[in-house]
Amino acid sequence: MNAIRVRGLKKAYKGHQAVAGVDFDVARGEVFAVLGPNGAGKTTTVEVLEAYRDRDAGEVSVLGTDPARADRVWRSRLGIVPQSATDAANLTVTEAVRHYAGYYADPRDPDEVIDLVGLAEKAKSRAGTLSGGQRRRLDVALGIIGRPELVFLDEPTTGFDPEARRRFWDLVRSLAAEGTTILLTTHYLDEAEALADRVAVLAGGRVVAEGAPRTLGGRAHADATVRWLGEGGYREIRTPEPTKVIAELSRHGELAELVVTRPSLEDVYLELIA
């Protein structure tokens, strides 16, 4: 059974169609990324799945239950990591994690979770004094303390420095390795490429492409570009068979600054949402 199944999801606000018929599935244990520009309907879609919002139309099943009929037991199986919370500012990291552990039937060990998210050194600090990256790690700790089967991460690394992002990615990978299903929304294509098994690109309230990051938008089959520094400057050849082209060219000697590129996820993405 899929962790998430969405068919024909629609939601409008005051005449503006935010989500205009979205379909996708997320398998259990999968890391699934939802990409799209601001206003594409990402947040609305995810909030319907999290039971934060009503929908106008469509079928939605999350862990086998329609979020419109959410109950406590169902909520205890989800972990939701919000994007911009500043709550619990006057509690220490340990106090906050212990308090939230108390909401669940079988929580993880609070100290282990604090360690897992890399906040052991900050365990006695007030949440309000944490840096942006540390704060988001606390949000993850609170999101996973209940041993969720499915975790929602909403633009989790916005505003992170590169090192903090890498460490955050490792944390997400370790959750995925434990078998947790993860639905991630992000603006960062490298993040989707690094973490996601599959991605869906939303634009104008619809899914415009879906697949593994490697194959999205026909990326794997697109022509490669072979580029090198020739006698009169840089030379380029677009070809479906770069190996053959290079073999041909290299018979005349070393090719200076040789590179072979395929369209990046960003190239494909920008084309999709244009």
Next chain:
Amino acid sequence: MTTAAALPGTLSLGLSRGATELREFFRQKENLIFTVSLPAVLMLLLGTVYVREPAAAQMFAAGMIGAGIISTSFVGLGMSVVADREDGTLKRLRGTPMPFTSYFIGKIVLVFVSSLFEAVLLMAVAVLRFDVELPSGAGRWLTFAWVFTLGVVSCSLIGVALSSIAKSTRNAAGVLNLPYIVLQFLSGVFIMQSVLPESLRTVGSFFPLKWVCQGFRSVFAPDDGYAVMEAAGSWELGRIALVLGAWTIAGLLLVGRTFRWTSTSR
């Protein structure tokens, strides 16, 4: 596999929330200064200017205690719910298996303890500075207890209901403080109700503050003869219970209809 029976109970979660709420509340200096101490400071200032005789001090202290618990419940709780909506507390809680009722139990614990702190501080100022005598006899303390409880509960509920109108904490300060300050003048806190024009007195009589203050005056009055100074010429304890009870029910209904988990939902 998780089962419903294994999830912690609503009451125990509510008490756990109450403990956490109190911990957060008392760590915020502005709460200690503004919510808990302000009525005592006002009592000290206004009392020094206006109170000329012991009986006046008794009645003034009673009114200030009334005003003070409305400040912690109506204004304080309303603000704290708006802050919970603004900083993501409510949204996060919505995503956990915590029942809605537990959140409210936590808030009630918070309001009761902070109101009690505020009232004790005020009574200490009244006793030490103005030689106010604390009520004597179980009967008066019983009245104190039920007026305190009904006053706190009804005003908490109205505060939470009004908080749904406010979009932000900055906004909420106005939405909640304006009626509170106006009602203090109409309800006999700063000015005796008997000197107000009939029309203003009638307006004040619709709201809980007048009845809470009147209840506390009945507790702190040197003797029951002072009831003649009330607008109705008696303490009207039955009517106090009735009005505060009605506001409690109205507040419950309003909260049920207007409560929002986030500032954007629905």
